Amino acid sequence: MKVHHLNCATMRPPLVAGGIVAHCLLIETDRGLVLVDTGFGTHEVSDPEATIDGLSRRLLKPVLDIEETAVHQVRKRGYTADDVRHVLLTHLDMDHAGGLRDFPKATVHVLDTELAAATNPKGVKERARYPKAQREGVTFRTHTAQGEAWFGFEAVRDVPGLPDDILMVPLIGHTRGHTGIAVKGDDGWLLHAGDAYFYRGEVETPPSTILALRITARQTETIREQRLSNVQRLRELKERGEAEVFCAHDPVELARLA
Numbered sequence: 001m002k003v004h005h006l007n008c009a010t011m012r013p014p015l016v017a018g019g020i021v022a023h024c025l026l027i028e029t030d031r032g033l034v035l036v037d038t039g040f041g042t043h044e045v046s047d048p049e050a051t052i053d054g055l056s057r058r059l060l061k062p063v064l065d066i067e068e069t070a071v072h073q074v075r076k077r078g079y080t081a082d083d084v085r086h087v088l089l090t091h092l093d094m095d096h097a098g099g100l101r102d103f104p105k106a107t108v109h110v111l112d113t114e115l116a117a118a119t120n121p122k123g124v125k126e127r128a129r130y131p132k133a134q135r136e137g138v139t140f141r142t143h144t145a146q147g148e149a150w151f152g153f154e155a156v157r158d159v160p161g162l163p164d165d166i167l168m169v170p171l172i173g174h175t176r177g178h179t180g181i182a183v184k185g186d187d188g189w190l191l192h193a194g195d196a197y198f199y200r201g202e203v204e205t206p207p208s209t210i211l212a213l214r215i216t217a218r219q220t221e222t223i224r225e226q227r228l229s230n231v232q233r234l235r236e237l238k239e240r241g242e243a244e245v246f247c248a249h250d251p252v253e254l255a256r257l258a
């Protein structure tokens with residue numbers, strides 16, 4: 001399987017030098033193209049006021065460049081939007097699920113608890129984070145976090161209909177149905193850790209952090225204890241060299257892999 005690393009949304013939140021990215025994967029498989037996360041899509045670029053709430057626009061300062069949308073980057077590689085048959089989502093936050101409507105032929109795979117959080121949100125945080133319009137007309141297929149052990153992670157599962165070297169690695173904490181996506185590429189396992197952490201230093205040994213992104217992680221978390229224990233396990237995975245670990249938003253990790 002050939003894996004491409006894409007930036008599907010540059011954002012410039014205040015106090016984060018260098019900005020952040022939306023690190024997505026485009027995977028060429030024998031079942032068609034598979035995307036991992038979608039960043040912001042054409043709907044957000046063409047009408048941000050209608051698709052991204054005012055607070056998020058101020059906090060994230062998205063650049064919204066049509067050339068960064070996943071569908072544009074798919075076409076640039078000579079494919080059509082309809083060639084994307086599957087989208088795997090780490091979670092349903094708007095900067096990860098924004099482009100879903102650009103891929104009408106795709107089945108969108110999420111953990112069942114994540115879709116439940118979006119459709120039946122509990123509390124202020126959940127009610128604010130999942131815009132309904134992003135899910136309109138989208139074909140979801142939900143999966144329960146139930147499976148086997150994988151390098152110290154539990155309940156890791158394959159995705160029916162996809163090659164068995166693509167796995168969901170539940171990393172609950174940022175949201176209640178947040179998952180990592182593991183892909184076995186030509187050079188071994190890659191683990192897209194979504195928003196399990198925001199800054200590369202968090203999973204280095206010894207760990208380091210930057211204040212603005214540590215605050216962001218806390219402000220956007222749903223279950224703190226699980227989030228922190230997953231960061232610890234990701235750090236161990238990285239230290240042992242068992243997988244190439246990266247998160248959704250770190251531009252240095254993306255540059256290393258792209």
Ligand SMILES: [Zn+2]
Binds near residue numbers: 093096
């Ligand atoms: Zn995010």
